[in-house]
Amino acid sequence: MFELTDLTTLKLPFRAASILKLSSIENVCVSMPELASAPRFILGGGSNLVVLEPEFEGVVLRPEIHCFEMNEAGSEIFLEVGAGHQWHEVVMRTLEHGWYGLENLALIPGWMGAAPLQNIGAYGVELKDHCYRVKLYDFEEQAVIDLDASELHFGYRHSILKENPGRFLVLTVTLKLSTVPNPRVGYGAITEELEKQGLSSTDPCDIAKAVISIRQSKLPDPVMTPNVGSFFKNPVVPSEVAERLKAEFPEIPTYADGAQIKLAAGWMIDHLGLKGHQVGGFSVHNHQALVLTNDGTGNADDLRELVALVRSSVKATFGLSLAVEPTQLGHFN
């Protein structure tokens, strides 16, 4: 068995029968057909993964594909990036080049290949706003295919890749950026942070600095404190449900999500007094109740108990079922 615990940020025990590093698209095309029917799991940065069963009797695929190729069309920049790059490094590299768009998404952990999977998002911007095309290996067709953004079914923490678990392996992502800044500072916390630090609200590099500061103040660094960022998705409900809750809990933060309303699950967990609540080695984070942390001694049963407590408390008070956000290997029940 190969020991893989340290390749995940939550640090729950993880071993696999084998691991296969994929360093190029050619490498994928040669190796994948024989794995089409084998139990397999794709592991990128391991920062959005909860391993509930310690032993995986299959092959773990590690897409370490690196490419960074730019095409220019006037002020538009089309940048094809390999799945194996660290997301945050790509964000900083694009800003250094003066290619704008990703500034609100600074400091998100993980690899490029995982970004389209859950349509990563923060501070009013989502990957879908800057994703042009994704190159995938399709295990069903045993072929490399390109899907345009419109074919990826992007939604809140959702994509066609999430709809078809295990079917696709992301090879590259083509981003659509611009040499003309388009600052998005509508998210209250960003404006406050820019003012506090005396930064410019029109300079994308300053916006990235503000986002980095906010994230550092609220979210635990996965290198120091094992965690997977937000543990639950914010529930998206019909407006009648949101209005009913707002009447009972006037302070609950709400955001428009198409015709529906997204409610802040972190606020609900916080409101229930669960910040800092601990089960074994797992706790609800003190600065952001949507995040669960492992003090390094936590096991899967501690996590199961804490998750069950948070979900049943939210259900009892707000009548809503919280969905777990990160990818799971194994089951909660």
Ligand code: EPU
């Ligand atoms: N809130 C509280 N108490 C808490 C946490 C939040 O009162 O303990 C309130 C905040 O004051 C704010 C609202 O709830 O009014 C929303 O909080 P926040 O801005 O921190 O965002 P979030 O909805 O909890 C989402 C993403 C984060 C992303 C932030 C910023 C999800 C599941 N999470 O969190 O993404 O960084 O917005 O845009 O949508 C991640 O996915 O891992 C992640 C960190």
